Amino acid sequence: xxxxxxxxxxxxxxxxxxxxxxxxxxxxxxxxxxxxxxxxxxxxxxxxxxxxxxxxxxxxxxxxxxxxxxxxxxxxxxxxxxxxxxxxxxxxxxxxxxxxxxxxxxxxxxxxxxxxxxxxxxxxxxxxxxxxxxxxxxxxxxxxxxxxxxxxxxxxxxxxxxxxxxxxxxxxxxxxxxxxxxxxxxxxxxxxxxxxxxxxxxxxxxxxxxxxxxxxxxxxxxxxxxxxxxxxxxxxxxxxxxxxxxxxxxxxxxxxxxxxxxxxxxxxxxxxxxxxxxxxxxxxxxxxxxxxxxxxxxxxxxxxxxxxxxxxxxxxxxxxxxxxxxxxxxxxxxxxxxxxxxxxxxxxxxxxxxxxxxxxxxxxxxxxxxxxxxxxxxxxxxxxxxxxxx
Numbered sequence: 001x002x003x004x005x006x007x008x009x010x011x012x013x014x015x016x017x018x019x020x021x022x023x024x025x026x027x028x029x030x031x032x033x034x035x036x037x038x039x040x041x042x043x044x045x046x047x048x049x050x051x052x053x054x055x056x057x058x059x060x061x062x063x064x065x066x067x068x069x070x071x072x073x074x075x076x077x078x079x080x081x082x083x084x085x086x087x088x089x090x091x092x093x094x095x096x097x098x099x100x101x102x103x104x105x106x107x108x109x110x111x112x113x114x115x116x117x118x119x120x121x122x123x124x125x126x127x128x129x130x131x132x133x134x135x136x137x138x139x140x141x142x143x144x145x146x147x148x149x150x151x152x153x154x155x156x157x158x159x160x161x162x163x164x165x166x167x168x169x170x171x172x173x174x175x176x177x178x179x180x181x182x183x184x185x186x187x188x189x190x191x192x193x194x195x196x197x198x199x200x201x202x203x204x205x206x207x208x209x210x211x212x213x214x215x216x217x218x219x220x221x222x223x224x225x226x227x228x229x230x231x232x233x234x235x236x237x238x239x240x241x242x243x244x245x246x247x248x249x250x251x252x253x254x255x256x257x258x259x260x261x262x263x264x265x266x267x268x269x270x271x272x273x274x275x276x277x278x279x280x281x282x283x284x285x286x287x288x289x290x291x292x293x294x295x296x297x298x299x300x301x302x303x304x305x306x307x308x309x310x311x312x313x314x315x316x317x318x319x320x321x322x323x324x325x326x327x328x329x330x331x332x333x334x335x336x337x338x339x340x341x342x343x344x345x346x347x348x349x350x351x352x353x354x355x356x357x358x359x360x361x362x363x364x365x366x367x368x369x370x371x372x373x374x375x376x377x378x379x380x381x382x383x384x385x386x387x388x389x390x
Contacts, residue, residue: 003368007038007086009111011096013065015047018230018258020284021118022049024166025092030056031360040086042077042096048260068098077103086111087371090140092118097130104135112137112370118166118281120146120302122153131156137370140363142166142281143303162366165306166282167359168350173263173291175347180267187254187268189225194333195254197227197269199262199285201240206275206299206320208243213275213325215247221333224252229265231255262288271295271332271339274304277319282307287354290314290346295339297328307354313346 010029014022025041026049033039033056041053045062053060061080063073081103089104089111091097097115104111113136120143123131131139131154139161141147147163150156171177189195196214201207207228214226226249231237237255244253259265262285266272272289273296274280282303286296290307296314298304310316315332317324332339352358 003364004371005036005038006088006367006371007084008032008367009040009042009061009086009089010092011042011089011100012092013044013095014093015043015045015049016258017048017052017260020166021092021116022047023284024118025090026052027167027169027356028090028360028363029053029058031356032364033058035360035364040084063099065095065099068095069102070095070099071102074099074102078107081107081111088112088114088367090114090116092116094127094130101130101133101135114366114370115139116142117146117150118142120149120278120281122149124153128154136160138162138366140164140366143306145302145306146281164359164362164366165303165354166284166287167356168284168287168291168354169356170291170347170351173266173288175267175293178263178267178292180264183261183264183268187225187227189268192223194221194224194270195227195268196224196271196273196329196333197229197266197289198273198275199229199265201228201230201236204276204278205280206277207240209277209320209322209325210273210275211240211244211247211249211253212322213329214252215249216322216326217330217333218249218252220330224333225254226252227254227256227269229256230258232257263292266292266294269294271297271329273325273329274298274301275325276301276304280304282354286314287350290343290354291350293343293347295332295342296346297325297332299325307349309349312342313349314342 010025012025029039029041040059042061043049044065050060065073089100091100141163144163147161150161151158228240244250266289272294274283274286276299280301286298289296298308299319300316301319308314308316315328317328
């Protein structure tokens with residue numbers, strides 16, 4: 001830890017560790033607690049986030065967070081802040097952002113709110129005021145491209161909006177420590193079969209374009225298979241499989257639901273794709289695949305171009321350009337040495353600028369600057385603690 005000890009709350013209504021924003025929040029909470037800060041997590045009960053906090057000894061405060069105007073959650077949060085003052089409240093989505101503003105009305109200068117922004121959609125008339133609220137000390141964007149959008153669409157002063165790239169745990173996502181064969185065995189793949197993977201089947205993630213691109217090169221690479229991860233509920237799985245059948249690649253498509261063993265899933269792939277055409281910041285699974293030394297193909301959407309240096313650590317293609325995506329797949333599927341070279345450079349890229357450690361260093365510096373010196377967290381017993389009773 002550098003600087004004084006702080007009392008920090010991370011808040012997000014999502015509570016499943018299959019969601020990238022939850023993983024990022026949990027890694028920040030864990031890392032900051034390891035550095036000696038007093039950290040709590042506010043979220044909805046019932047998911048696996050609460051158990052993860054308990055396992056790491058991080059205080060978990062269950063709140064319903066039913067909507068952006070949940071007065072019951074705001075009052076409970078306010079009581080918590082009166083009993084255990086915080087220096088920083090870092091909110092990771094719009095709902096806890098709104099509820100935190102309600103909870104802190106009239107509380108004075110502490111806590112300072114830090115707002116995370118991980119999507120590239122512009123701010124609108126409804127949410128712009130929340131970002132401009134005087135309680136908000138900083139907006140943290142996961143990519144430079146998102147920072148520009150927030151400043152322009154929100155009318156915010158540039159000195160309040162910061163780029164801190166999302167991080168990857170390079171110890172967990174390490175091919176030397178990962179069984180890269182178990183998921184391939186689960187999927188029934190032989191060693192000679194090549195696996196192209198993408199995570200998430202939201203429409204704007206570009207899975208339709210990926211299926212079309214794969215269909216265009218399938219005949220040239222008969223040993224290749226396509227894996228789509230996150231196909232749940234069943235209606236979502238049926239949607240992607242029906243589309244694959246219509247393209248004549250139904251027998252080449254594999255699907256998995258959301259998984260928590262993502263190092264093993266990504267390690268099973270020979271190359272990993274993100275075909276997003278809207279909304280994305282920096283795609284977490286591309287960053288994680290790069291840490292696993294896998295070749296990647298990504299669209300030049302938002303922050304992906306900040307991570308994937310085209311031709312050096314992966315391949316970038318234009319958004320919704322099926323022909324360009326097919327060309328990138330064809331090139332990588334046919335060139336194992338290129339896949340190896342790009343994968344090795346990709347891990348170095350993540351280690352140097354997109355690791356959890358780098359992110360924690362930058363967050364900690366920002367928190368200390370915002371806290372300024374009045375630190376309720378100093379001298380308050382254990383850094384990791386049980387949540388307050390009641």
